[in-house]
Each structure stands twice: as structure tokens, then as C-alpha cells.
Amino acid sequence: MKVYTRTGDKGTTSLIGGERVFKTDDRVEAYGAVDELSAFVALLADRLRSDEAMAGYVDELNNVLSRLMTVEALLARGESGAEKVGPMDPQCVTWLEQRIDKMQSALQPIDKFTIPGGNEAVSLCHVCRTVCRRSERAALRVDQKYGTDAQALTYLNRLSDYFYVLGRSLTRLYGVQEVLWIP
Numbered sequence: 001m002k003v004y005t006r007t008g009d010k011g012t013t014s015l016i017g018g019e020r021v022f023k024t025d026d027r028v029e030a031y032g033a034v035d036e037l038s039a040f041v042a043l044l045a046d047r048l049r050s051d052e053a054m055a056g057y058v059d060e061l062n063n064v065l066s067r068l069m070t071v072e073a074l075l076a077r078g079e080s081g082a083e084k085v086g087p088m089d090p091q092c093v094t095w096l097e098q099r100i101d102k103m104q105s106a107l108q109p110i111d112k113f114t115i116p117g118g119n120e121a122v123s124l125c126h127v128c129r130t131v132c133r134r135s136e137r138a139a140l141r142v143d144q145k146y147g148t149d150a151q152a153l154t155y156l157n158r159l160s161d162y163f164y165v166l167g168r169s170l171t172r173l174y175g176v177q178e179v180l181w182i183p
Helices: 026-049 052-075 091-105 120-146 150-173
Strands: 012-014 020-022
Touching: 020 026, 026 052, 026 120, 052 091, 052 120, 052 150, 091 150, 120 150
Parallel strands: none
Antiparallel strands: 012 020
């Protein structure tokens, strides 16, 4: 099977269900942003994989990657594709909240913004966080226009919080100085 089909040469693509839309369609933009997020999450997991002590976090990130594929599919549904992709399980959000709560319980409370940096993995957490926020905004535009799975929207919202807390956790684990923004 060839990778290229030539069907998109005029600027269109197919949604799940077969509906053809322009590649600038909000749904394509949204699932493309989530796809970009997935690539950064994989990069973060690869960065952590070399440290055996980070195996639990790598497993978590692999779980996130799988859930992000579900979010992409939900955003890529056309009018006749709704029955082809089931709703996102609410347990996915609960799992993220449990992970956030567990990590946060080991962190010093702060009341200032965190300035990213100090370690490549920490910075990648912030890249994932910001790309996740952009993905969420794109998904919200899809929801306003076409409707989408409410759990997928909640998942993206919670996932950006997960990356923020993961970044803070890695800062602590790697012994990096956490820099707070003081205006």
C-alpha cells in the first residue's frame, strides 16, 4: 500500500465517515493540533526512557498517547462517522486527576507562575502543556461549530494540568531550581 493517495492534492481530506472537507476545516486543524501534541508527548517519553527511575512516567505518557489517538478520532468524525468512534470513557479523566493529585501531594505549594526551563525534560513538559492548551482551544472551536465528545474536551483541559504538574515533579526529581515569576 502506498503512503500517498493523491486524493488530498487539491486541499481536501476525508473525515471519519468519508465526508471530504478542506484541510483548513476546524476539525482537521483540531485533530492536527492533537497529533502535534502526541509527537511532543512521544519526544518527552523518549527523553525520560533513558532514565530507569522514570519508567512509571514513561508508562503514563504511553497511556496518554493512546488516549490522544481517541481524542483525534473523536475530532475527526464527519456527519456519518459518529457511530464509528465511541465516546471517551470518563475514567480517562479520573485517571489523570488521580495522577495529578498524587504528584501534587509531593510538591511544595506555590502561589506564583512557574517559569519553564532548567532541564530538557521539564521544558518538554511545558511544550506539551502549551501545545495541549492550543489543542484544547481548537477542539472547543470544533465543539462550537459541530459538537464533539464532552469527555474529550475535559480530557484535554485536565491533560494540560497534568503536564504542568509533571514538569514541577521532574524539576524536584532532577534537583533543578524551580524559578517562579515575580513581577
